[in-house]
């Protein structure tokens with residue numbers, strides 16, 4: 435096991451691979467990283483590319499990333515095996531402001547559970563985790579946490595049939611008090627979670643994704659309104675979100691062209 439280091443760039447071998455489902459795999463590394471839940475690393479596969487991934491599991495001795503297969507890079511990444519070498523830069527970004535002993539809700543959509551998982555493990559057992567996905571098979575880490583967990587699926591194959599926002603709203607209107615709501619998932623989902631929080635005067639923190647290249651605020655590829663997502667985020671709180679006109683509306687492609695969010699996330703419809 436390597437020891438904790440401030441070094442931000444190193445090569446590591448995959449120590450463990452877990453197939454989560456047909457489209458997701460988790461790669462584990464035996465290396466201690468300084469880390470706050472919500473931070474991300476840049477992962478380089480030699481000869482392929484380098485892309486941002488959030489840390490989905492963190493202990494004093496190891497960390498892991500969970501990858502959803504989408505395009506060339508992520509398909510290569512989930513095909514990596516124990517012993518394969520990857521380059522790591524980071525961790526980067528701000529991470530969540532952890533309210534460990536408060537009454538909080540964590541709202542995850544699909545692979546959005548990945549950055550939220552290390553946060554959940556730092557929270558008090560009285561936190562509520564609301565987790566939605568397309569089907570039962572797509573729910574990540576179904577048995578990982580030791581706290582109240584509410585599930586929903588689009589097809590009704592597990593838990594409530596419907597959206598995480600309906601479950602959150604029901605918790606609030608039935609009298610549950612939340613000091614904070616943390617969320618990660620499709621941006622449209624996070625937008626509606628934020629709107630529900632605004633209506634009920636609950637602070638909210640969302641983890642945003644934009645196209646990233648450098649990871650530390652130099653290249654400008656991930657600019658979102660006035661924010662540089664890799665440097666100022668990827669986690670943003672209610673006060674910033676209220677002013678962020680590109681939230682749930684626009685994003686920059688790899689080329690730098692500004693497009694509607696539906697076009698930026700068009701892989702979701704494939």
Ligand SMILES: Cc1cc2nc3c(=O)[nH]c(=O)nc-3n(C[C@H](O)[C@H](O)[C@H](O)COP(=O)(O)OP(=O)(O)OC[C@H]3O[C@@H](n4cnc5c(N)ncnc54)[C@H](O)[C@@H]3O)c2cc1C
Nearest residue numbers: 485486487488500501502505506507508548643644645646
């Ligand atoms: C801070 C952050 C954390 C992330 N954490 C995770 C995670 O834990 N698990 C996970 O599966 N995915 C995560 N992603 C998304 C992941 O980086 C992309 O899905 C991946 O780069 C896809 O590459 P590809 O070649 O397979 O797909 P492509 O076909 O190249 O792209 C598919 C989609 O992935 C996104 N994407 C592609 N390249 C980048 C890039 N350089 N930066 C940001 N988004 C990109 C875009 O939405 C694009 O439309 C994260 C992204 C960010 C910004």
